[in-house]
Amino acid sequence: MFSKPTTKPSSAAARPDALEPPKKAIACSLIAENVRVEGDLASDGDVQLDGALRGDLKVNHLSVGETGQVEGSIVAESVEIRGRVTGAISARSVRLLATARVDGDIIHDQLAIEAGAHFAGRSLKGPPVAEQLSLPIAAE
Template identity: 30%
Template sequence: MASSDDDFSMKTMISAGSAFSGDFRVAGGMMVDGDIDGNVEISGNIIIGDKARVRGNIAARSATIRGIVIGDVTAPEGIKLMPTSTVIGDVSTHRLQVEDKVVLHGNCISIPDVERYDQETAMQNQSKEIRNKAFAR
């Protein structure tokens, strides 16, 4: 994963016992130990703690997940799924690290080549749109 300054300095934190509802964007890194019900867009790195629960899509530069995510995770620089993590949704990255005892229920794109990654991601997004339209009827 990246080794920039915000790897270690999380500018935003949702602490344990806190809950947030709604979509939001954060510049820089973020640590989540509480609950989020909404989509999260981070320009830096995100860490989902072991007691954290996120119900929504996550888009970040990189992601380390220890808690529960019900939604898609897109982090081009890397995704780490730690032993306490559960992801019910699709993951998309150039580098994926999956530890023992992880629950991952969804599709996975992990391709180092940027051009192929972009093509596969576009095809997956198109497929999702078609599926969503079919279920909306």
């Protein structure tokens, strides 16, 4: 008479996140070899930079191609550099490939430098940069 019902809640009602739509994958942004950008760039996705950027970058993952050039600071989860960077880099994971030329300090959790890469600056083992990465792109 006063007992609880024996039916189990549906699986959708049991999971609070079930009403949220699945997250849409964000495509990688490409700045082509023939493009020059003056100003800051922010993205909560991945960026492939084959052109030139004069300004600061705040992205999830940055890949600087062999023809890519950055003059400014970089804040990211991970960075892979084949081209030229003049400025500070702050990322959890930094990888300098053989064709990389970096002039500036690198704050990192993990750093890999291939033979042939040029690096002039300080390597500083630092705290995670997650706090710096809050990128409310859509809200701006």
